[in-house]
Amino acid sequence: MSDTADGMDPAVKQTSAELATGVDTDTILQTEGLTKRFGGLTAIDDVDFGVEAGELRCLIGPNGAGKSTLLNLVTGALSPSEGEVYFEGHEITGLDPHERIRHGLSIKFQVPSVYEDLTVRENVRLPIQRLAAGSERDERMADALSASGLSAKADVTASALSHGEQQQLEIGMAASLDPDLLLLDEPVAGLSVDERTEIADRITQLNAERDIAFVVIEHDTDFVAEIADHITVLHQGETFREGSIEEIEADPEVQRIYLGGETDA
Numbered sequence: 001m002s003d004t005a006d007g008m009d010p011a012v013k014q015t016s017a018e019l020a021t022g023v024d025t026d027t028i029l030q031t032e033g034l035t036k037r038f039g040g041l042t043a044i045d046d047v048d049f050g051v052e053a054g055e056l057r058c059l060i061g062p063n064g065a066g067k068s069t070l071l072n073l074v075t076g077a078l079s080p081s082e083g084e085v086y087f088e089g090h091e092i093t094g095l096d097p098h099e100r101i102r103h104g105l106s107i108k109f110q111v112p113s114v115y116e117d118l119t120v121r122e123n124v125r126l127p128i129q130r131l132a133a134g135s136e137r138d139e140r141m142a143d144a145l146s147a148s149g150l151s152a153k154a155d156v157t158a159s160a161l162s163h164g165e166q167q168q169l170e171i172g173m174a175a176s177l178d179p180d181l182l183l184l185d186e187p188v189a190g191l192s193v194d195e196r197t198e199i200a201d202r203i204t205q206l207n208a209e210r211d212i213a214f215v216v217i218e219h220d221t222d223f224v225a226e227i228a229d230h231i232t233v234l235h236q237g238e239t240f241r242e243g244s245i246e247e248i249e250a251d252p253e254v255q256r257i258y259l260g261g262e263t264d265a
């Protein structure tokens with residue numbers, strides 16, 4: 001769609017909703033008509049996906065529904081075939097991933113990518129040293145260690161951490177960039193029940209205490225029920241349903257396409 005003002009710098013375009021109402025709707029992320037084709041396959045099909053500031057949203061759907069593709073379009077890892085992405089009222093469709101991070105967007109990928117030979121503290125220092133120096137850097141590092149819940153393991157080598165602790169470390173590192181929105185792709189895949197609880201606590205704490213909005217892709221409906229304010233169900237590249245966990249769980253059509261196991265999700 002091209003509801004944005006012609007001739008403006010893309011980085012300062014407003015969403016059509018804002019232009020229509022003149023009111024900041026508190027929408028932090030909005031996609032409009034977002035479409036991604038891979039050859040003949042339409043992985044994301046005309047999706048308008050909105051997230052409010054401070055919200056904790058889960059994105060669910062059967063395998064192949066387009067969840068990761070949607071996240072990758074938001075982070076800039078993929079370019080859309082059509083449509084736009086707006087973040088905090090600015091169009092970011094043409095920005096590369098690093099520019100998007102500077103706008104306050106952060107992502108933690110499914111596979112932990114911590115440096116295994118470095119300690120927890122050294123890992124945490126990496127993203128922060130590019131942003132801050134001196135006492136501010138020290139404060140941010142202490143903050144990131146606390147956000148990860150690993151302050152007591154600051155001098156432990158990352159390779160000695162459990163898989164769950166490595167995920168905690170990555171979430172703490174992502175949070176240390178002070179994002180307004182953090183995107184997590186299956187953060188508890190392969191984790192034990194206790195590790196899942198720890199990650200759920202991290203996410204809900206960061207959301208409540210730092211007002212970081214989250215979009216979390218997850219298959220585990222117990223985990224989704226534990227953390228989500230609001231759920232979006234994707235199916236065959238389209239937004240199929242949105243609602244609370246109660247609404248989604250009670251929806252027979254969602255049961256049919258997803259929760260009931262029509263696919264192998």
Ligand SMILES: Nc1ncnc2c1ncn2[C@@H]1O[C@H](COP(=O)(O)OP(=O)(O)OP(=O)(O)O)[C@@H](O)[C@H]1O
Nearest residue numbers: 038041042043061062063064065066067068069070
């Ligand atoms: N780089 C690519 N090239 C071609 N097809 C792709 C590519 N990435 C994704 N797809 C296809 O797009 C569709 C959506 O994939 P996507 O990974 O976004 O789904 P998903 O909902 O995240 O699935 P899962 O839950 O299994 O991770 C699938 O049919 C997938 O095979």
